[in-house]
Amino acid sequence: MARPRSDDRRNAIMAAATKIIAAQGIGAPTALIAKAAGVSNGSLFTYFETKADLLNQLYIDLKSELGAVAVDGFPVGEGQREQLAHVWAGLLRWSTANPEKRRALKHLNVAEEVVTSSREAARCGFGEITSLIERARENGPMHAAPYGLFAAFMSAIAEATVEFILQDPENADAHRQTSFDALWRMIG
Amino acid sequence: MARPRSDDRRNAIMAAATKIIAAQGIGAPTALIAKAAGVSNGSLFTYFETKADLLNQLYIDLKSELGAVAVDGFPVGEGQREQLAHVWAGLLRWSTANPEKRRALKHLNVAEEVVTSSREAARCGFGEITSLIERARENGPMHAAPYGLFAAFMSAIAEATVEFILQDPENADAHRQTSFDALWRMIG
DNA sequence: CCTGCATGTTTGACCAGTCAGTCATTTGAA
């Protein structure tokens, strides 16, 4: 058998794409990504059918990683406030500790090339978080609001907080606390 | 004197750019914008030095319009809650009534081509709103939070709300109310 | 009223550069 199509290469391309897209946005040339991955540009297209395919895969990958990190070490026995605080801290920690991944994800979030089915696929990594949120708000003033609206608020606040922490990292903890308190006040 | 460089043409290009950029994003070819404006592609570059110049002008234009609309009919004598509700309603009304302008603005907001000085220039249309927000939160639990963080929360929530209203226009009023209540709860 | 000229504007074919994706050729493990 010939040298196998290694997953290592795939991952190298994904990692390179993360870096390049974080720096240059979705418009970055595939040739640059291939080069950064130590791969010929022709090879890139044996691992990903099209550029759009690469972007979609990367989106799912990053989003899933974010979801997984946020529920890691989930405090099962605790109250809702502590559980949500845990998830909140996890989201912010990953985003601030992996600025390139976050930045790439930010670009992918608004990219037209990333199709609906990819967005749905990525959502399934957030099942635990979704149900936590549902439970947390069901007795508060936002119980009647559609879930999507509330989820949009949450991720919007998270996004704004991360943006702010990256600008002012010294007060990261304070900003995290401020944003969580604001979020909790919003819930009820 | 020969036919003057009409502002009408400039505006036509701006309007066309709004439409095309809303539909295709920042990457839309200038030729398409020129065509939609009923102008040759060469002419476009007599009104705007470069594509980036056009994007910056358009950004300032749209953002200023949004700011102006939000403070239109500002209820000077009323309480802070009513004042903020007025601004909130104004922001959401403009955004939902002008989906193309909003969509174009959304693209421009994240465009690298739009430089810092343009963003600053656009901010001055929001002076009134800024001071209102400062007054509104100065006695609440967010009084210690940096202004930028709070402003980011606000515009993030507004953005999420608009997105949601456009998906579910029948319940626009309910969503507007929900989001304002959430915002007000956040303030204190 | 017409004609010719000067001034300034509009035009669109064109240019140079860029990009995603292809494919004939090479490589190297089995």
Add this chain to the structure above:
DNA sequence: TTCAAATGACTGACTGGTCAAACATGCAGG
């Protein structure tokens, strides 16, 4: 030797921006 995998020069499509020619307009003098 065999053959899947890797390569990178190449292609065709497209883009922002240019520029020489065409055109509109106002005016002076016949």
